[in-house]
Amino acid sequence: MLLLLLACQPEEPVLSGITPPGELAASGAEPGVYLKGEGVYVDVQYIAGKNWEVIRDVVNAQMGDVQEIQDLGRDGRELTLEKGFVREHEGQVYLVHVNLPRAMRRTAALHATGLPPQADDWHSFTHEYRLRWHGNFDRVRMGRIEADAEMVEWVEAKRYDPRSALQQ
Numbered sequence: 438m439l440l441l442l443l444a445c446q447p448e449e450p451v452l453s454g455i456t457p458p459g460e461l462a463a464s465g466a467e468p469g470v471y472l473k474g475e476g477v478y479v480d481v482q483y484i485a486g487k488n489w490e491v492i493r494d495v496v497n498a499q500m501g502d503v504q505e506i507q508d509l510g511r512d513g514r515e516l517t518l519e520k521g522f523v524r525e526h527e528g529q530v531y532l533v534h535v536n537l538p539r540a541m542r543r544t545a546a547l548h549a550t551g552l553p554p555q556a557d558d559w560h561s562f563t564h565e566y567r568l569r570w571h572g573n574f575d576r577v578r579m580g581r582i583e584a585d586a587e588m589v590e591w592v593e594a595k596r597y598d599p600r601s602a603l604q605q
Contacts, residue, residue: 471495473551479520479535480551482572485596489516489525496523500535512599521591526599533594540588546579547572550592565589 473480479499484492497503501519508514513526524532535550543566544554552572560567563584568577574596579589 473499476548477551478538478549479533481533481535481592481594482551484523485530485533485574485594487530488528489523489530490528492530496530531596531599534591535593536591537589540582540590542587543579543589546589546592547577550594552577552592552594 471483473483480495484496484499489496496518500521500523503516503518505517506514507517509524513524513531515522515524521533521535523530523534533550537546537549541549543556543559547554547556552574556568556571558568558571560569564581566579566581566589569575571577572594574594575598576595578593578595580591580593582588582590
């Protein structure tokens with residue numbers, strides 16, 4: 438009886454939520470083509486860390502057109518967009534700031550920006566929440582709608598600090 442149970446087990450472990458490669462090809466999605474996740478307003482996880490010239494079209498589609506460019510000296514430059522801003526240094530986007538379409542709870546705001554919604558090490562301040570080292574980011578900040586409110590109106594995610602990269 439034990440042999441029968443072992444014979445019925447799949448050859449490889451099955452992970453729920455993971456689509457087998459054969460099913461991806463059948464769905465019509467081409468490998469290497471970016472698709473924004475369902476319910477994601479601006480995909481910060483995808484944008485940050487990429488070369489600005491490579492992802493410019495994705496950023497324009499998700500955050501709107503560039504309104505202003507400001508030189509930040511050794512911190513690179515800040516590109517103000519319709520739905521927030523991005524900062525880039527030597528062509529690499531290192532910070533993305535998203536103004537949310539409406540006030541949201543923290544987990545909903547993380548999901549809306551493509552970040553993992555589960556976080557357990559929140560740092561709570563009067564006007565913002567902060568996470569350190571969350572979802573491959575050095576810091577994630579969320580602006581409260583008012584002091585001590587649960588709802589947030591913006592999310593800012595910093596992949597790395599360009600000053601620390603300069604010191605290495």
